[in-house]
Structure formats: structure tokens, C-alpha cells
């Protein structure tokens with residue numbers, strides 16, 4: 025079998041109830057074998073399934089395909105092997121119990137000699153459920169998650185994001201649309217960081233509103249509007265992570281967040297009060313004094329955090345902590361181990 029030319033052409037949507045298409049074509053030389061794999065993905069929140077069809081032609085090999093479903097930070101949550109023999113198949117994979125969130129389907133098709141890989145666009149799954157309120161996670165071992173709220177200082181964002189990239193540290197950004205609208209520079213910094221695959225976005229309301237003081241209709245509008253902004257600006261979703269501004273919440277806020285698909289109601293266990301701009305040494309000491317296994321660390325996109333983050337990360341590692349994606353910390357049972 026000769027060398028393979030590989031080509032993927034993809035088109036994707038990003039809204040709920042949209043269709044996603046990934047097309048792969050394989051041309052094997054010099055045997056004239058050609059093939060095409062198409063992935064069509066339609067998600068709705070009632071009958072949740074992942075329909076995939078692959079078709080093509082190959083004279084001298086049978087194909088196999090591995091389909092995985094991954095979160096934005098690369099955690100595999102579903103994995104299926106499908107034979108592609110002779111060269112065409114279609115299947116519908118059940119996703120009925122899939123958690124709210126943002127996923128990509130990745131298809132690796134192989135004929136035993138070469139393989140091609142392709143992925144879908146972002147699949148946004150919104151499933152109403154009772155939101156779990158979480159400050160920290162029990163039995164997580166020495167794992168912690170980093171979260172950054174707001175976004176009032178683009179220069180600080182550049183420094184914080186550079187630290188995340190150079191240390192390969194995953195994080196979640198809880199953004200509010202009104203702060204980002206004021207700063208195209210901040211938007212560009214987040215777009216760059218999103219491409220690194222290190223971060224996920226979370227919902228922090230459109231206007232950083234004190235939700236216990238407003239009507240239910242306002243709560244809904246604040247959450248939905250922030251998500252609309254996130255989808256329009258970044259082509260991404262903040263599902264399933266929600267954090268109420270000021271940590272101000274009650275049963276009504278929690279119920280509405282769950283109804284809108286925000287099933288992870290994310291508070292925190294470590295708050296070094298970086299938003300008060302204390303001396304950097306105090307922020308570092310405070311963070312390290314509060315940290316414990318399974319902890320969620322709350323920080324803000326500001327100058328104090330930019331200057332203390334490298335030291336905090338070094339000290340966490342020195343004490344045996346690993347910083348993991350928020351998804352991984354909150355949903356360890358959803359992680360699929362790598363197969364053969």
C-alpha cells in the first residue's frame with residue numbers, strides 16, 4: 025500500500041439543535057483506493073444521540089474507526105469502536121445520560137496502514153437538572169482547580185494567560201459580558217488562550233449582578249445573555265459552569281441556573297482576596313494556607329493575581345498538588361480511560 029494523502033474538510037455549527045458535519049477523504053496511492061468519512065451530529069436535549077455515518081471505497085483494506093467524545097479541555101467522556109467493513113456503516117451512539125456541557129467528537133479512521141483524524145465542531149449539550157452546589161470535592165486526592173473571575177484588566181490577563189500557557193495549567197474563566205464588551209484586547213487574549221485547549225469558560229452573568237436582589241426574570245436574562253455573548257464572541261459555551269457574582273445565591277438562583285442547564289453551581293474553597301489588592305506576599309500566604317485536596321481556587325483577572333500566580337503554582341506543585349480541569353475535578357466518574 026502506498027502513501028496516503030489525507031484531507032479533512034469540516035463544517036460545523038455551534039448552537040443547540042444544530043447539525044455538525046465533518047468530512048474526511050482518504051486517497052491511497054498508488055492503489056486508487058479512496059474513501060470518505062462523514063460525521064453528522066445532531067444534538068437535541070430530548071433524544072440525545074450521536075449519529076455517525078462513514079462511507080467510502082477501499083480495494084485492499086478494511087477500515088476501523090474509533091469515535092471519542094471529549095470535553096473542551098481534552099477529557100474523554102465516551103469512547104466507541106466501530107468496524108467499517110467493508111467500508112460503510114452508520115451508527116447512533118446513545119448519549120442519554122450525558123451531562124450538560126461542551127464537547128467535540130473525534131473520529132480516527134484507519135485501514136491498518138495509515139489513519140486519518142477529524143473532529144466535529146463544538147457540540148453544546150444543554151440539559152436542565154438540579155444544580156449541584158460545589159465548594160470543593162471530597163476524595164479528589166491532591167487535585168485542585170483554578171478559576172478566574174471577571175476581567176477588568178487586559179494587561180493582567182495577558183500576563184496570567186502567559187503563565188497558564190507556559191506552565192500548561194488548565195483553568196476556568198468565569199466571564200461577564202459587560203466587562204469583556206469594553207475590551208477587545210481582553211477578548212483577543214481569551215481567544216488565543218482558548219486555542220491552547222487549556223481553558224473552559226463559565227457563566228458569571230452578563231452584568232455582574234447581585235442575583236438575590238433581582239426578579240426571577242432578571243436572573244434568567246442575566247444568565248442567558250452572558251451565554252449568548254460567549255457563543256457569539258468565542259463560538260463556545262459556558263455550560264455547565266455557573267458562578268453567582270459575589271457568591272450571592274439562594275434556592276431560587278440555584279433552581280433557575282439548573283433549569284438553564286447550568287448544573288455545576290461553582291463556588292470555591294480557597295479565596296486569597298486578590299480583588300482587594302493586598303500585598304502579593306499576603307495573597308500567596310493566604311492561598312497556600314487555605315488550599316486542601318479537592319479545592320477550588322478563586323482568583324480574579326487583575327495585577328495582583330498576575331504577579332502572584334507563578335509563585336502560587338510553584339508552591340502548589342512543591343506540596344504535591346496537581347491543577348486539573350474543573351470538569352475533571354467535578355466529574356471524575358465521567359472520564360474514560362484510554363483504550364488499547
Ligand SMILES: [Zn+2]
Pocket residue numbers: 173174228232269270
Ligand atoms: Zn465576579
